[in-house]
Amino acid sequence: DVLPSDRFGIELPVAGDKLRAYVLATRNAKSTPVQVEELPSAGTACRWTEETRQWLIASSREELRERFPVTFDVMKREGMQSVCAIPLLSGERSLGVLFFMAAREAAFHELRRDLLDQVGSAVAVALDHCLAYEEVRDLRDRLVRENVYLQEEIRREHPFEELVGSSPTLGAALHKVDQVAPGNTSVLILGETGTGKELIARAIHNRSARRDRPLVKVNCSAISAGLVESELFGHVKGAFTGALERRVGRFELADGGTIFLDEIGELPLETQVKLLRVLQEQEFEPVGSSRTLRVDVRVIAATNRDLQEAVRTGRFRPDLFYRLNVFPIAIPPLRERRADIPQLVMFFLSRFSRSLGKQISAVAPETMQHLCAYEWPGNVRELQNVIERAVVLCEGPVLEIDPDLVPLSAATSRASEPVARSGSAEAAPPNEPAGVRAAAPDDIAPLEEMERRHIVAALDSTAGVIHGPKGAARILKLHPNTLRSRMEKLGITFKRTRHET
Missing domain, CATH: 1.10.8.60 (Helicase, Ruva Protein; domain 3)
Known part of the structure; x- marks a missing residue:
């Protein structure tokens, strides 16, 4: 044989100071598909070869035990004794390493280096083209995803096209928008349903340095509890039943831009933990994956709930509340x-x-x-x-x-x-x-009493039905969970046609 090898492949550097090994052939090549394995790059012979741009040949794995412990462990696991590592060079760049392993000692002692130099050069050219194609494909796929999302946003009917009004209360809120927009500070928008919280979020994004990147909206109350993490952070193929392909999460889609988390108070507690990590570290793992993704995302959250009360009752994490509540903006009701x-x-x-x-x-x-x-x-x-x-x-x-x-x-x-x-x-x-x-003053009922009467009237008209197309929540244009929360706060209990107040 020109090159007596029992195992060979390519190792490429990837994010997180790791190497990804593509084992292209083994002694059982006919029955074994291409294997992919990620290893820490420190302590590997391939890392040394990539950095020094030099060949490395070892006649016995014992030669590597102290110097390259990770490579030694892999060779011991696979029953390999000899190794040959060749740098894949393209101009001034080192793209990766072509490696060969053999089960017998000194298998690569007498190599035709001139021939293998030519092989290495040909592989480097092919790899360079492959990496360029992959980069273009990833960019294309990202643009396609962003375009699909932006087209959905264009088709979506927003509550109104722009902020209208000149009252002092609205002016105070808009002044805060101008103050916070230029930076990357997290913003918490507070206001009742229908006050224009999304418009405020768009105004902040459009006045920021991220205006040319996407503003990705997530309505936390509209996603079922079992799918929230997949929607926010994505998932890999096979992560759960029905995960037939990889899904890109909203945080990854918003990389470089802004994510708007509407109705943040509806997030399940277990998802709040993961969101807190993204806010603090700007990193997360998709569902079903151990690979960490880093993102650069500004977070704007909104709610019509009293988050401080939710914290007191244990429905919202206090550490997440304090992390979101860096710059609150209250939107006045009409x-x-x-x-x-x-x-x-x-x-x-x-x-x-x-x-x-x-x-x-x-x-x-x-x-x-x-x-x-x-x-x-x-x-x-x-x-x-x-x-x-x-x-x-x-x-x-x-x-x-x-x-x-x-x-x-x-x-x-x-x-x-x-x-x-x-x-x-x-x-x-x-x-x-x-x-x-x-x-x-005697003619004016307290605001809470007016709201209470309004909700009871809606419940009367639906015979106590809250959810569904003919429910009270639809009439009041509220999410059913929000209506139940208000009923609990106002002391309203309702069972079909009979109510107790």
């Missing part, structure tokens, strides 16, 4: 920035009139009155839906709200101040919301 309602109404009116091909240029004063006085438990998202439906039903140039769209009986007692047709509220006394008459 009822606390009523002065923005006319502006939002005109914004949505223009948008839906244009998309539906209608010529609607104004809002009836009585309609604007009612809209400004309503409590808007669903916040801006609810307002958007009301205006869209009103535009669909409108048959003239002036928008008028059907009594079914907004519970006007709740609004009428508070809405007597006229509002200008142009969509801007008339001047209101200092510290009083525009378009709303000041009411005597």
